[in-house]
Amino acid sequence: MKPGRSCPLDYQIPATAFSGEPAFECDTLYVVGGLYGNEQALVALHHRLLREPLARVVVNGDAHWFDAEPALFSRIEQQLAQYTLLRGNVETELGRPDSGEHGCGCAYPDEVPEQTVDWSNAVHQRLTATVGLIPGMPEQLAARPATALVSVGGQRVAISHGDEQSLAGWQCDRQALRSAERQQQLGRWCEQQQISVLATSHTCAPAALATEHWAVINNGAAGMPNFNNGQYGLITRISVQPSLAALYRAQVAGLYIEAIPLNYDHQAFLAEFDRQWPAGSPAALAYRERITQGTTEQPLDALLGGFTLASTLCALEAHFV
Template sequence: MASSEGRSCPLAYRYHPASLCQEASQVSEDVLYVIGGLYGNPFALDEIEQMALAEERQGHRVKLVFNGDFNWFNASDALFRQINNRVLDHTVTLGNVDFELAAPSVGAGCGCAYPDFVDQGVVDRSNRMMERLQALADEHPDIQKRLSGLPRFRCLIFGGLKILVLHGDPESLAGWGLAHESFVAGNDSVLAEWFRVSGADVIASTHTCLPALWSGVVNDRLRVVANNGSAGMGNLRSDTRGLITRIGFTSPLAEPVAGIEHRGLNVSLMPVAYDLGAWLLQFDRLWPADSPAAVSYRYRMISGTSLSPEHIIFPSNS
């Protein structure tokens, strides 16, 4: 019988959609950058910070919000400390990777809760990566303590709208209900119920590593889901750039990969054109050929995915 590690979802990951926006904090900034799946890539973080500076030069105050899995490839003491110290200066929610580094769950493996369509080899390699990172994190108890105090989700009031920032979906930290594959399969009725129960206007997610941008009308109001895929590696065909979610009432300075504009609100998936060559030099030292990370991710880093921009936009079918 195959192990459930990496496929099962720990009970601590669970929450109810009705609880997600019971408490909300006001945002004073003009633009939100929601950054999921940084994956320990310092050069992507450099570029995101430069993008924010460019906005601020135009008078747009930017709030950086990290919604999990900012750790993953950063498997050295120096890089682990660098990434966590830089990220934790901002507004942060946990991803499954960060959760399992702070307080490992028995039998969770990587905590990814991979569905059946994901190959077992991917699951096994992720579990081995997590074991290496957990051993590293144990050498940094101060960072573990800071991670353990982070929330699993946040609700932000931005321009009078409720922006729900989470990692997986509205039922689980590692849920796949907002995955690209779920939108392809048609999940409008589930999405409508999550929006009705939570009261959110926009949901920003990441976890499942492929981008998606959905819009639909629920209770006579436009609702939006933005899944940025990964900020720290390529998301589209022959495109090595990461993606982040930008939310603002001003137009983005650069051309988005995909975007929705409604009554002045712009929700965009913005490319992160980091220094791939510099990152590969560091990645290859940490994860040489035949290592689990190299086997699972290096091809994607240099080639992107099979998706084109038109494949990540999902208008409601209802």
């Protein structure tokens, strides 16, 4: 199978991954997926956490992508070190001794155009060269776990990059989550594992679904725009108290599950992106339009049941929150 579409066997998440004791307990948790090497988004995250110094953070993969210079890659790693770090497909493939066989490891579904797969594999090739220039970095990335189980307000929260079955699984994207069969599958899994929230990322498009007993939230991308109403990333917040900055939220088992806009310095990020990935480069061809213009979707498109917009003002002007 073509690199970028393949799903390596070691991407499978063991059935026991979320059956143990939580790694830690907290009252507020942030889950940050798809930072994609956006240092300005990381700065914005740090500023947000100044308001909630007791909050814990799990970075659930693909923290790197656009940071193709060794100095920037290393600087982002140093800033991430204070958080709980998981592997996404990016980190997993960069950590392989034979990196390249699976390309970016995105396991793209058939409906994703071949050109998109080719661009991603090209970005991965350049990033592989970058990591090779940083002593010990492949091993550092490979050593990260693929999943985390934590306790928020006494409720069990499962965290992965893709879904509960695969590190790069697509079963927490909108299309899958709309399926009644998939919802029943998730309900059985949450009941068996005693999970109240499953937090994921990977698909680059936010999705949120909540029932009376459980919720799934996919933050899309922390380091790129996700919607048509501003140039901001999106992160997940799970807490015993609501946030005034929430874009949308649900309440399950005494927890507020929220999408929080991450309002990074867009001009600074774009300047850095253009310097590393000039016109005609694979990342520029694949991502620059989204970075500068956002997507064609609105926040309501991400809500698949149980979640509501936190406020009209926030929904329309999230980039000013």
